[in-house]
Amino acid sequence: MVTYYFYDRRLDGEPDVPLGTDFDQAIKKWDEIHNKAPRIVGTLEEAFSRWEKEVLPTYTSIETKKGYAKNLRTIRPIFADSTWDQVDMPSIKGYLKARSAKTQGNREMSLLSIIWNWARGEGLTRLPWPAAGMERSKWKNKETPRRMVVTDQLFEALYAEGNQLLRDCMDLSTATGMRLTDCITVLMPRNDMLRLEASKTGKEADYDINVSQVLPELVARRKAMRTNHLMLLSTEDGKRVTHTTLRYWYDKARNQAYVKAALANDDEFMREIRRLVLRDMRKRAAQLAGGLDEASALLQHNDKRLTQRHYGAVAKLKPTR
Structure with missing residues (x-):
């Protein structure tokens, strides 16, 4: 049997904040919210912060690390303050449409999906990645491969x-x-x-x-x-x-x-x-x-x-x- 903890915000007309399944960690997160500490619990910033510290350093490829760090710096200001239910298919498609660097925008959404699915495994959200199962809908920006013949x-x-x-x-x-x-x-x-x-x-x-x-x-x-x-x-x-x-x-x-x-x-x-x-x-x-x-x-x-x-x-x- 698994017990899930939530911060009850129904009196405020807001959705409950998931606190995970670990009691001690749940109490810590509850204290952060209840005592008005800088709030990242229940937002994507919580996942960004933890993933950056716990997962990014484990990649062995220097180029992969640099690329992910760069993409994280780009998506963070846009999505960090959002709660998980606020990020849906229209919002990520809107991000791609507004992004001037179309191919790079696709890379940034790929990283967001990686962090999202990692967060699900950590109990930070129960919601699936909004674009799950949408591969055939071609929701990402169209990419044209760079053609170069080295004669x-x-x-x-x-x-x-x-x-x-x-x-x-x-x-x-x-x-x-x-x-x-x-x-x-x-x-x-x-x-x-x-x-x-x-x-x-x-x-x-x-x-x-x-x-x-x-x-x-x-x-x-x-x-x-x-x-x-x-x-x-x-x-x-x-x-x-x-x-x-x-x-x-x-x-x-x-x-x-x-x-x-x-x-x-x-x-x-x-x-x-x-x-x-x-x-x-x-x-x-x-x-x-x-x-x-x-x-x-x-x-x-x-x-x-x-x-x-x-x-x-x-x-x-x-x-x-």
């Missing part, structure tokens, strides 16, 4: 202007399909096998460097360096690579490639260079793969439709006659 010309223009670190990163990403975070953190290979544990998904994979055109030279160059770490990629002075370091060298190389295209009066190529970002090397890996099946396996996707939608990989078919 040989585009790749070589950037590669020619990059320093050795940037070139190594480009080679590693296009050879393996690794995300940038994984390129930075992957360890030196053992017995000619490069072991990846993907930071985003936790999936593991081994790459035989001997069947690669670029990895053996990269590894040999790294072994000849004096460093204070075990990562495959390294700065020229033997230090660990950071996103900031890579961004600096990438921006510098792209600007130099852009200037050369401008001097050649190639406006279309200038636009392509400006659109190119370093994470597009993962797209190039998909393009270089033998087809949709190989691209999906290389990028470690469970669903080939994801590979096709976001990375432009297509099935290569043989005509029957």
Whole structure:
């Protein structure tokens, strides 16, 4: 038998505030409300505050933490003071409609659903997520995947202007399909096998460097360096690579490639260079793969439709006659 505690507000014409099932915690929350302490009990801020302290630090991916923290800062001012019954389908659709960054708004609603369902498990609310079972109604903002083809010309223009670190990163990403975070953190290979544990998904994979055109030279160059770490990629002075370091060298190389295209009066190529970002090397890996099946396996996707939608990989078919 489970006992649920509530703060009775019927005399005020307000809905009762759920206090959970733990008696001591219920008394504490009752005291906060009854004695007019700063009130977060019964509002989404209670869940935001606890989730931020108890759950967010448990994520191992730095990028996931940063993304969730950013999304929480955005939705907090809008929903923090709301009680659970005040957040319904029209209100979250209204938020998405008013949001100028449409795709980012979808990410923020995904986080809100994660926190909401966590709160249900903690007894902070009994109400289901308002959009539960609404997947087919397409209630979120429509997203258009970013289409970018990294041609040989585009790749070589950037590669020619990059320093050795940037070139190594480009080679590693296009050879393996690794995300940038994984390129930075992957360890030196053992017995000619490069072991990846993907930071985003936790999936593991081994790459035989001997069947690669670029990895053996990269590894040999790294072994000849004096460093204070075990990562495959390294700065020229033997230090660990950071996103900031890579961004600096990438921006510098792209600007130099852009200037050369401008001097050649190639406006279309200038636009392509400006659109190119370093994470597009993962797209190039998909393009270089033998087809949709190989691209999906290389990028470690469970669903080939994801590979096709976001990375432009297509099935290569043989005509029957």
